Amino acid sequence: MATEIERKFLVKGDFTEFIKKSTRIVQGYLSSVPERTVRVRIKGDKGFITIKGIGNDSGTSRFEWEKEISIEDADNLLKIGEPGTIDKVRHDVQIGKDWYEVDEFHGDNEGLTVAEIELDDENQDFEKPSWLGKEVTGQSEYYNSMLMKNPYKNWLH
Template sequence: MGREIERKFLLAGDGWRGLAEGIEYRQGYLCADRARTVRVRLAGDRGFLTVKGPTAGAGRDEYEYEIPVAEARMMLDTLCPQPQIEKKRYTIAFRGHLWEIDEFLGSNQGLVLAEIELAAEDEPFARPEWIGREVTGDARYYNAMLCRQPYRDWPDADK
């Protein structure tokens, strides 16, 4: 069993741009509720099937399996509802940790989030100057929720 502990943040500037090359992602959900999510993902030229349990704090159980790209594409095209997540992901090393910056496209264009995976919820880490407000635990920013309520549909006051 795998355990994922991650924290999410909005960005406070463009200082991260140019620090890494982005990889295109496309993902959809076979199941997305509070108790579990089952995600299909294309990440560049690789396919994945991921099962996640409910979020508790900043962590949750996670099981991820690489699958053939053709099968991932077929599931996204035929089994996962629209809209789906389209984004570019940039991975940036900063003071002993990897930050993943997701620049959303399509129905979530305009949203940019940063995530950091940690070994423990209370693990200390340095924040780059381009990291803004923390949104860990705010369900609006979960990818599964962004499929149901895309960023483009949020009231301006919530952005």
């Protein structure tokens, strides 16, 4: 079993000079209950199925299992999934020795940009660039599975 340890932040400034790679992602869910999510994702030219468990008290760590599947299988699974999809561009951003995944959301979540950093340990130090905003780790409204149900366009800004 694998454990994912990550911290999540809103993005408040321009990070574009640090982008190393960008990939479009379309994803949906076969199950989005808090105790377990089953995600189907098309990332560039690859398909994936991912199961995530419920997070710990801080929301920093949780079980994650992922397998690559064919694009055709991913497409077919998206068709039978829960209503709605997430459409975003993921930017791989390097700051010193640290790597962030910065997601710029489109469609119903247009205007939302979130940065995540995966860590080896919950207490690991990492470089925080000036464009990193408020930490939203463990705030379920920022989970992709919740953004599908209550998109950013519906929030009071």
